[in-house]
Amino acid sequence: AAQLNELTKKAGKLYFGTATDNGELSNTTYRKILDDTNEFGQLTPANGMKWEYVEPELGVFNFSDGSVVANLATKNRQILRCHNLVWHSQLADWVTADTWNKENLTAALIQHVTREASHWAGQCYAWDVVNEALNDDGTFRNDTFYNVLGQEYIKIAFEAAAAADPWAKLYYNDYNIEYAGPKSIAAQNNIVKYLKKSGVRIDGVGLQSHFIVGETPSQDDQVANMEAFTNLGVDVAITELDIRLDLPANQSNLAQQSLDYQATVGACLQVKGCVGITVWDFYDPFSWVPGVFTGQGAADLWFGNFTRHPAYYGVIDVL
Numbered sequence: 001a002a003q004l005n006e007l008t009k010k011a012g013k014l015y016f017g018t019a020t021d022n023g024e025l026s027n028t029t030y031r032k033i034l035d036d037t038n039e040f041g042q043l044t045p046a047n048g049m050k051w052e053y054v055e056p057e058l059g060v061f062n063f064s065d066g067s068v069v070a071n072l073a074t075k076n077r078q079i080l081r082c083h084n085l086v087w088h089s090q091l092a093d094w095v096t097a098d099t100w101n102k103e104n105l106t107a108a109l110i111q112h113v114t115r116e117a118s119h120w121a122g123q124c125y126a127w128d129v130v131n132e133a134l135n136d137d138g139t140f141r142n143d144t145f146y147n148v149l150g151q152e153y154i155k156i157a158f159e160a161a162a163a164a165d166p167w168a169k170l171y172y173n174d175y176n177i178e179y180a181g182p183k184s185i186a187a188q189n190n191i192v193k194y195l196k197k198s199g200v201r202i203d204g205v206g207l208q209s210h211f212i213v214g215e216t217p218s219q220d221d222q223v224a225n226m227e228a229f230t231n232l233g234v235d236v237a238i239t240e241l242d243i244r245l246d247l248p249a250n251q252s253n254l255a256q257q258s259l260d261y262q263a264t265v266g267a268c269l270q271v272k273g274c275v276g277i278t279v280w281d282f283y284d285p286f287s288w289v290p291g292v293f294t295g296q297g298a299a300d301l302w303f304g305n306f307t308r309h310p311a312y313y314g315v316i317d318v319l
């Protein structure tokens with residue numbers, strides 16, 4: 001039967017992909033699906049490229065975790081999305097613990113982005129340069145970078161990434177920017193337009209798309225929002241799609257989940273500047289959802305017994 005990436009490419013997109021993680025790769029049934037490029041044409045490391053692993057001490061770099069998925073993508077000839085260079089979470093303790101001034105934090109930020117992006121330069125189709133910089137009301141998140149450097153830190157990060165990896169598409173990535181509202185407006189104005197006005201390269205906006213069954217924005221709303229970004233001259237991508245439900249899964253919530261996946265994938269298909277779709281892993285036991293959202297789960301396309309969700313067939317239907 002026709003599969004996810006195969007059909008997505010026939011529909012004119014670059015890839016249908018998935019996040020994966022080092023500890024998952026020894027599961028042989030999982031691996032058969034992950035390595036099947038008709039199913040997945042793109043990989044994102046779910047953790048290994050994050051700051052706490054890459055630069056655990058100031059100036060001490062370790063690329064071994066991140067290279068596991070990067071090298072697998074190369075071996076399988078899958079597109080690699082690199083995730084991420086700057087984020088308030090899973091940040092090394094030394095960044096949050098130290099007291100900084102503008103000068104020394106700028107230097108540390110530039111060093112981090114430069115060393116990390118240079119290391120995988122040429123291997124990444126895209127980099128999530130800055131992840132989750134905004135609050136839901138559209139203001140900037142008060143993390144160490146914003147507190148010390150203000151909005152400038154966005155510019156500093158993208159400039160350093162552009163210099164270190166001229167081949168990678170440079171993305172801003174966030175959640176709750178998949179539909180109209182103050183956060184999406186802020187991403188348009190204070191990230192995309194701000195960088196472009198400053199003459200700094202930004203190529204795309206990643207719509208994480210961690211949705212909830214029955215509360216997923218409609219296809220039309222998602223299309224309109226994607227176009228608000230693409231009209232600014234950037235690509236969009238669905239970067240972390242999963243759609244969680246209140247456990248247990250049953251016929252009715254799984255049927256709604258299928259409709260919600262269809263609306264989301266369908267929106268990307270409708271928008272020329274939407275380059276591809278990535279699910280935030282495909283196998284329920286490896287999903288981050290149950291660990292973070294109590295009582296919720298079954299957010300992925302494969303159940304624990306490796307049968308497929310109705311949503312898998314729903315997605316195949318719209319592709």
Ligand code: XIL
Pocket residue numbers: 046047131208240288
């Ligand atoms: C998650 C990973 O999947 C988990 O394994 C980890 O414990 C926490 O982070 N938004 C992001 C991703 O940009 O990096 C997060 O990934 C999920 C939310």
